Amino acid sequence: MANRLVPAFLIALLLVVHAQLWFGRGSVGSVSSLQQKLQAQKAANVQSQQANDRLASEVRDLKEGLEMVEEKARAELGMVKPNEVFVNITQSK
Template sequence: MGNRLVPVILLVLLGIVHAQLWFGRGSLPNVTQMQQKLDAQRLQNAQAQQANDRLAAEVRDLKEGLEMVEEKARMELGMVKPNEIYVQIAR
């Protein structure tokens, strides 16, 4: 009886490990799902980094010169210089 019990216990343990591989926390479907989430997060991070880079460039331009300030005033506030005619083209 004792020599039959060891293989049975080993087979049960092998079955448990195998079940964990397919259905548990570190299962293959779970790892695939987490990899997809990671890829989506990396894409979001890349997009956020591009937005941050654009904003940093805009801040740098605002600190360095008045050209950006003038452009912003013209586009957002409708600034017009003296002796200048404002023409808006609708698209």
Template structure:
């Protein structure tokens, strides 16, 4: 009987470790899911970093001079200085093609 106890214990431990590998905390599916979440979060962080860098450059431009303020006012608000004439060009419609 003593000869059967040791292999039975070893097999039981092997089954427990194998079950832990597939269904326990830190299992292979769990690690794959966490890796996928990590990659998605890294992508979101990269997009947020690009937006932050763009905003930081815009703030730096606004702090350095009024050219950026004037450009934004002209483009977004339609600012025209005194004694300036606003001219807007419209494209002519493309001629119809004959069949």
């Protein structure tokens, strides 16, 4: 009887560990899902970092000189300096 009890216990323990590997917390599927989420978050972080760098560059340009302010006023507000002629060329297809 004792000879059969130890192997049965070891087999049961092996089944529990194996079930934990496939279905429990930290299972193969769970790790795969978390890795995909991590890759998506890293991509989002890269995009956010690029946007932050662009904004920081724009702020630095605005602080350092008036060229950026003038460029923005021309592009967004249609600013024209005195003695300048505004010409708008459109291409028809």
